[in-house]
Amino acid sequence: MTDIFHLIESGLEACLGRRELLRRALAVGALAMPAYATAQSDYPSKPIRIVVPVAPGFATDYLARLIAENLRVKMNATFVVENRASGAAGNVGSEYAARAQPDGYTLLFASPGPLSINKFLYPKLGFDPADFVPISLVASAQNVLVVRANSPFKTLGEIIEHAKARPGALSYASGGAGTTQHLAVEMLKSQAGLDILHIPYKGSAAAMSGFIQGQADFFVAELGNSMPFIRDGRVRAIAIGSVKRVSSLPDVPTMAETLPSFTTSAWYGLVAPPKTPPAIAVKLSAAIAEVMKQSDVEAKLQGMSILPIGSTPAEMAKFIQEESVRWGKLIRSAKIAVD
Structure with missing residues (x-):
């Protein structure tokens, strides 16, 4: 059982503690200290687009809009949700986000497909999921x-x-x-x-x-x-x-x-285009973690049987890697293919 599933079940703060959460955030931020200071003072200074690679009405879209509205208040900035759906398992919208400028003003909110599964199903993806900069594992269903x-x-x-x-x-x-x-x-x-x-x-x-x-x-x-x-x-x-x-x-x-250790869930996360400064990811991640602890947000998600998370970039990176290994092994062994 991976650490992140324990986070999903028990809540991030209960598993890591406040000190450990702060330590991890600072460790990631230390990778780019000069950029971190700039991001803290200047970012965001213009509207931020959150690309959702599915049509309106799905859980992914609802969560993205819930996050956008609360980040608007938390960060005193404009967040705009942009749906880019094509029917290709979220690949078109994800490719669009991957090719955006790595300045923190275009983000991708996605479920497991584009981030950990589709690369094993589609031989010619127009993006590499591993190149996205993780921000936060937001919620689990x-x-x-x-x-x-x-x-x-x-x-x-x-x-x-x-x-x-x-x-x-x-x-x-x-x-x-x-x-x-x-x-x-x-x-x-x-x-x-x-x-x-x-x-x-x-x-x-x-x-x-x-x-x-x-x-x-x-x-x-x-x-x-x-x-x-x-x-x-x-x-x-x-x-x-x-x-x-x-x-x-x-x-x-x-x-x-019935089957020991067998679990299955859908999850949702926010990532940034390749080469986005880590400091921007840290700042967004910290804001999302606060949003996911708000009582009104928790109540809305509880009504949908969705569990709020709010992880650090490092935790999300580790989780996506584990998910990719897990599903890649299954897809290859079961010879799963898409039409």
Whole structure:
């Protein structure tokens, strides 16, 4: 279990402590002390664009706008969210941000795809995710495994047992090849030794709709997006992807209670174009950490079953590297490809 997952579950300050958080921030800032002084006094002096590589209405977009509004107040600066969606898993908007001037006035707010997964799926990306300058791991959304209300399956263990007894008989929905929903089940299949059919859709909404209509046996989706369907009884949650059980569904066990150490979540982070001065990343990171501790922000995220984080640049860099290793190994071994 990586350190950052403990941060996600327990909160950044509780795990690091105030002194350790300050030490890490100063260590990163020391990499460019002359630039740090300039950034502290002059940055930001003009509007900052936050590029979101998906269409409005998705969790990534909502979080970016929530962060932008609160950073506006915190830093006394203008933040503008710019959606650049293309349907190519966030690659177009991410490439646009990667080619922007490295001055801190264009940033990218993205989920795992562009930052740690897509490079293993698309052979000709127009950017290298490793070149982005990490700013902050902002928030995490736990995944939940759901079945329809009339499904005979009551536990993850029953699904595993059925899949082992009847290879290829079960199917699962996802929002598309290479999404965290897809990879979560592929990781499940790999760890449990299962043969389950993948039914990809064009987006999470279409996947949920097809799944509810009976086109797949189960669906691993973000908890926040699934809660309305859980509450109205159309689907039943049988396992949570978090390390610990969640307060909104206290009777639903974690996946790790069946498969030790198995976790699955979506996460969201802010990065800057390659060669952006580290001092700028440190200043933004510190502001985001304060924003994520605000009670009003926490309340809004809790309503979406999203956990605020607010990490340092160094912690985000370490986490993305670990995620890249994790998903790269799975994608290669499972021979996952996109159309």
